[in-house]
Amino acid sequence: MTKVKIVYASMTGNDEDMADILAEDFEDTGFEVDISEISQTEVEDFAAVDLCLVVSYTYSDGLEGNIPDEGLDFYHDLEDIDLTGKIFGVCGSGDTFYPDFCVAVDHFAQQLAQTGAVQGAPSLKVELAPSQDDIQKLDAFAQQLIDRIQG
Numbered sequence: 001m002t003k004v005k006i007v008y009a010s011m012t013g014n015d016e017d018m019a020d021i022l023a024e025d026f027e028d029t030g031f032e033v034d035i036s037e038i039s040q041t042e043v044e045d046f047a048a049v050d051l052c053l054v055v056s057y058t059y060s061d062g063l064e065g066n067i068p069d070e071g072l073d074f075y076h077d078l079e080d081i082d083l084t085g086k087i088f089g090v091c092g093s094g095d096t097f098y099p100d101f102c103v104a105v106d107h108f109a110q111q112l113a114q115t116g117a118v119q120g121a122p123s124l125k126v127e128l129a130p131s132q133d134d135i136q137k138l139d140a141f142a143q144q145l146i147d148r149i150q151g
């Protein structure tokens, strides 16, 4: 069975909601899904699955790359793991009020790309809480990843 690991960082629930939407999409396809909050997750969990997903908000408080504080260890640990043969995807919520809209999504995608994993769908950025339109985009994002794994 195809295994999926979804790691999320969420302060006010938007990214957790997005992670839950994706988890349901993968479960509906018959994939085995494990979902966990980023500070409670080790990068080694990605080594045990086929599809690796990061869902993260962006936080501009001067921290490196506007990565959420609680996600920095996970972010750096990705430097030391080989995920060759895996597919990855990244999405996240942000606020266009900030000049660095959703940049944490791009940073996680870059970090995952250097593990040897292959990006299975373009990164998806959502404005604040996912709207109906965003939910359709999340479903399409999941479907692209499913097609990539099954293709």
Ligand SMILES: Cc1cc2nc3c(=O)[nH]c(=O)nc-3n(C[C@H](O)[C@H](O)[C@H](O)COP(=O)(O)O)c2cc1C
Pocket (backbone or CB within 6 Å): 009, 010, 011, 012, 013, 014, 015, 016, 057, 058, 059, 060, 061, 066, 093, 094, 095, 096, 098, 099, 100, 101, 102, 103, 127, 128, 129
């Ligand atoms: C202090 C602060 C700084 C933020 N900085 C950014 C930023 O640089 N870029 C961005 O896109 N969003 C920024 N945001 C917006 C959050 O990423 C956005 O509210 C997001 O939906 C939070 O996701 P969550 O509900 O999963 O915690 C910031 C929010 C706060 C409160």
